[in-house]
């Protein structure tokens with residue numbers, strides 16, 4: 237019995253084995269427009285053309301697992317949603333354009349994206365990565381090390397010489413995060429990419445761009461081979477979906493990763509593809525507001541003597557490096573209080589700031605990474621990697637910045653982290669919406 241032929245765009249690509257063995261070369265992508273921008277990014281985020289027969293201005297949700305074929309040999313563009321779906325394809329082409337990629341692939345989460353990329357590795361391969369990384373990334377790398385025979389080197393990737401010291405011809409992947417989560421350290425993508433390719437021309441430089449999004453950074457333009465992001469964050473922007481995106485310039489590499497997505501079934505669902513597409517359209521305006529708010533909040537905290545980590549502050553030790561690779565500082569910052577229980581009190585006193593993991597969404601969040609997003613890294617490793625247990629991470633949203641500063645001020649005062657009079661409190665940004673009850677709290681704590 238002849239096997240069903242895959243859909244033109246997806247099927248042709250599905251003919252490639254994950255190792256690239258025994259199969260004919262990949263045909264050219266069916267959509268040559270990918271990766272080509274005509275307008276400024278803010279315009280391209282919004283501008284899309286659907287091929288919908290009714291001229292729908294928003295891509296319809298093709299909520300169908302299967303697609304009818306024109307003959308027993310197939311003949312239709314799609315056959316099965318795990319292999320390809322028009323809503324997902326529309327999103328992927330849009331993402332390829334805004335990520336300056338030849339091809340983008342949408343999967344069910346950011347970790348799903350890293351899983352797909354990591355399946356390019358083989359036992360004995362070496363991976364070089366940072367010593368400050370999102371906890372889930374660290375967990376997956378630890379799994380690969382313990383179960384798949386992959387050698388993982390964690391080094392301080394802010395120091396190019398330390399990376400050079402471990403690069404060798406077995407280096408298959410260099411995995412970078414910048415700014416790092418949660419210590420907001422900056423990594424020189426271009427220099428490391430050059431060094432990695434010098435050490436092994438086949439090494440893949442992979443960048444997790446979740447902390448910046450394509451609005452602020454295009455790692456492929458800086459020498460990276462693969463970029464991935466958690467679409468759960470800035471790209472979708474509302475914390476109502478989980479998603480992941482992978483993009484690259486090399487079509488054969490994209491084919492291999494597509495093979496894994498089809499083989500394992502982690503492609504993004506039609507409904508989530510629709511929601512991610514909708515979210516992406518407002519990325520520019522959300523990011524602009526979130527960054528402006530984050531800058532004000534970082535300055536506010538710094539003015540109170542906290543050690544603030546944010547690349548929008550001139551005091552950031554890698555301020556110049558950051559601005560040489562990125563177009564903005566993003567909206568995630570962290571600060572230390574010097575005392576874990578004090579940090580706990582501040583976080584728990586916040587009202588407007590939701591206590592939650594994640595970032596990049598429209599509402600502001602506060603968290604203690606060592607207990608939350610990075611709890612999967614054991615305490616000993618956290619200490620070895622100099623992650624302060626008291627660190628508080630703020631993920632700034634689009635609210636009125638005065639309300640955010642008021643709420644933070646009240647939390648800091650209530651926790652006993654700062655001492656303010658009511659006059660100071662108002663001078664520090666407390667303005668609209670500050671209730672008498674809040675002011676009274678500030679006064680009472682300040683005099684305590």
Ligand SMILES: Cc1ncc(COP(=O)(O)O)c(C=O)c1O
Pocket residue numbers: 345346347348370372373413417444446447465466467468469478479480
């Ligand atoms: C920097 C970074 N990369 C990747 C991920 C994974 O994304 P997801 O939660 O969508 O799997 C996260 C957060 O979860 C993250 O903070």
Ligand SMILES: N[C@@H](CCSC[C@H](N)C(=O)O)C(=O)O
Pocket residue numbers: 370372417592593594595608609610612
């Ligand atoms: N329980 C989750 C925690 C997810 S953290 C999400 C995000 N990347 C962040 O940094 O806040 C897990 O164990 O993965």
